[in-house]
Structures are given as structure tokens and as C-alpha cells.
Amino acid sequence: MNDNTPNSSQLTALFINTTLTRSPGMSHTQVLIDASASIMTKQGVTVNEFRAVDLPIATGIYPDMREHNWDQDAWPELFELVRAADILVLAGPIWLGDNSSEMKKIIERLYAHSSELNDRGQSLFYGKVGGCLITGNEDGIKHCASNVLYSLQHIGYAIPPQADAGWIGEAGPGPSYGDTLDDGTAVGVSNDFTQRNTTFMTWNLLNLAGLITGAGGFPADGNDRNQWAAGARFDYPNPEYRS
Template identity: 65%
Template sequence: MLNDLQESWCDQKTWDFSGLKALFLNCTLKPSPGLSHTQGLIDISRAIMEKSGVGVEVLRPVDYDIAYGVYPDMTEHGWETDAWPEIYAKVEAADILVLTTPIWLGEKSSVCTKVIERLYASSSDLNEAGQYAYYGKVGGCLVTGNEDGAKHCSMNILYSLQHLGYSIPPQADAAWLGEAGPGPSYMDEGSGGPENDFTNRNTTFLTWNVMHLARLLKDAGGFPVHGNQRSLWDAGCRFDYPNPEYR
């Protein structure tokens, strides 16, 4: 799964990543146990994380009956069932969220769009410090496809995550693209995907960077609170200006 350099970096690390939790949401259109080419990139990143002591969970949202909408629980808004609250509990518990998607018509999958919409539903929740709920969490993305659009998908996903409150480290995306049009996909024999040095490098850098930033934030007690507490803003506090109620 990992090449010699990837293995050696895991063995030589001097950082303690234990206690960190990562969640990969594989936004493939294929239900389990169907072959997901995106899973191939996930497996590399997951192997590095697990060798470094990070607790990792991978799931496919397509396996769940997730309602459409932008509220935390859509059963309160006319839907008979909604599995999103179950998934969101895992999102809440994770220090690292990596959204992964195939490319269709140059865009992220419809499943990935739905996931981002549902993440948005809880973006106004507040953490214990009065910040938005995703503050202190780290985001990244992985993309696979047989057509152009990897950077476009990454820009969209990473912008969405940071807008919701996630912290995005350097080099927080990685992708593999096969030849345009019909042809082998990442996990197909002869695709060259698993051996692609550029993709392996970026997947490795992404993985270490999300772990490093998650460790820094966790050890710091979260993202610094000054100037970004919604609870204080709503109470009338204007940061760095006098407020008699919050001296």
C-alpha cells in the first residue's frame, strides 16, 4: 500500500498524533461493496494516519438514506427518514474531515454536494467557546476521475469547508486523473494510478499536513477565540472596542 519513503516517514515521525480522529466521507455514487476508485486514494491516506496513531473511519454517504435539505434533521421538515444525524455525530467527533469525490461532468459528485449542504445545516451551531461549531477542526479533499476538473472540485470543496469554519492546511488536496474519455480508472489494471508519483506525493503531503494542523489545534485547545465568537457578537460585544458587559 505505502512505498518505502511513505513507510519511513511513518517510522521516523517524532510527533504524537494519538487521540486524533479522522473521518473520510467517500462521496462515490456506488453503494458498498461496489468498487470505488476514490477508495484507492483514501486507502493510502488512511494507512499513513493509522500508522501514526490516528483513529480513522471511512464511510460512503450513498449507503445511507440521507434526506435533501439544509436543516440538521430533515424529519422535522417533512421527510419520513433522514440518516444525516447519525453521520453528523461522527463529523462532530472527528478532528479531521476529508471529503472525497469522483468527477462527473467536471464537477464533484451529487453525493458530495448533498454532504456539503448537510454540513452547512449545522454551521451556525456554536462550540463551548461560543465559536461556530467547526472551528478547531481540519479539512481536506481527495478527487479521482477520467476527465478534467480535479482542481475545480478541490477549490469548491475546500472553499466550502473553510467557509463553514474548518481550518485548511497547505496542500490539502490530492487527485488522480486518467486519460480524458473512456479508459482505465484509478484502481483498474494498467491505469498507472497507484504508481503515479505526483498523486502519491500530494496524497502523502495532504495526509501529514492535516495531521500536523489537527495536532497543533488540539494541543492549543482549539482555534484562538478572540474576534470570532458568535455568542459575544450576538450579545453586543465588538472586539477591541469597549463593551461594559464584557470587561
């Protein structure tokens, strides 16, 4: 480890598994989550996780859908884990070349908080770091990852270099990441490309989160919504227009 490597021991990470399989059913996405989470745990990071499909998370774009004709909504309580996490990793499978319906729902629920601000007048998610893990046996890792990572950065998350990893195995009904070989090991464990990318993604998340938290947060220069509302323009040109 280099002398300038940020300290990860005070960081908190949250993994949200958007598999369509309820517990205790097998989730291949969970096997890849476990690989990334184990690296973080070894670095002293506090890791939390939940499987979205197990919980009554309502569909919608408001922070609490119980205020919009839903009888149940677990999201307001779960969002406290999101709020507390320095690192958020959204993980899920590919279906029909796209992210799962559970992944879409989680992104929509995150977006519901995009108007909330931190104590610097920035988006609530400024200063937090995001990444994603994608699994399946059909093409689409890059498409799914680009959608997740764009969505996270759009609402304020910082995205480090190579912030995604995944496994697609053979195209079609071939082996999935957590399927076992004759010796009992998972199929994906023997794949160097997936293991390398998962490891690099995990460390990139740790490094960027460590840098940001070590600096006291993401700089508030030019992105304070309260100041903008008060009339500040942060050097934005204000030409005089003629009628």
C-alpha cells in the first residue's frame, strides 16, 4: 500500500442487490457482491446490504410513497442506510439486455431525493461515491453499467475510474456467476477478468471515498444551490440582451 493511500477504516458502504429472486433463493449477483464486500471489510469498512425484492419498497418518485396512496413503503427507513453510506454499489442482473425492474425502481427512489440538500447547499449525494456490479448470461454489461453510473452521477454521486464490474459468462442459457464447478468452486471465481475488474472497482471506490472524506467533503465552490437561489452566479456570464 502506498503512503498516500486514503484510510478506509472510517468509511461505510452499502450494497443494494436488485436481483429478481427473493431470499433464500440463489442470487448470482450476491456472490459477486460478496467478493467486493469482502475486500472492503478487510480494509475496515463498515458494510451494509439488502436485497430490494425482499422488502415492500413501493414504486414511485417520491421519498415516502405512503403519502401517495401506497399502504406500505419500506424505502424511508432503508434510505437512512443510503444517507449514512460513503459508498453506494448498485448490483443486479441483466434481463432482455437491460437492468432489472428492481434496479430501475431503486434508481427512481434515489432520484426522489435529488432536490434535498446537504449542509453545504449541495445535492444530498455530493461527497458520496457510486459504483455498480452487473451479472447475467447475456450481453449488456456496459449498457447496464452506463445507465446506473450516469444515474448516480446525475443526482450527485462521484464516480471513480472503472467503477463497474460484471459477469456474463456464455451467451444464452449458460452458466451463471455463482454456479459451481465439479470441484465446488463458483464458475466466476476462475475468471481472472471479472475478478480483476471487481477488485479494481472496489479499490477505486475506496480510494475516491477516502480522498473526499479526508478533504472534508466535495468542494462547495460554484455548486451551492442556496447561494444560487439568493442571486449568486459563480462567474456565469450575464450578457445584456437587447429586445
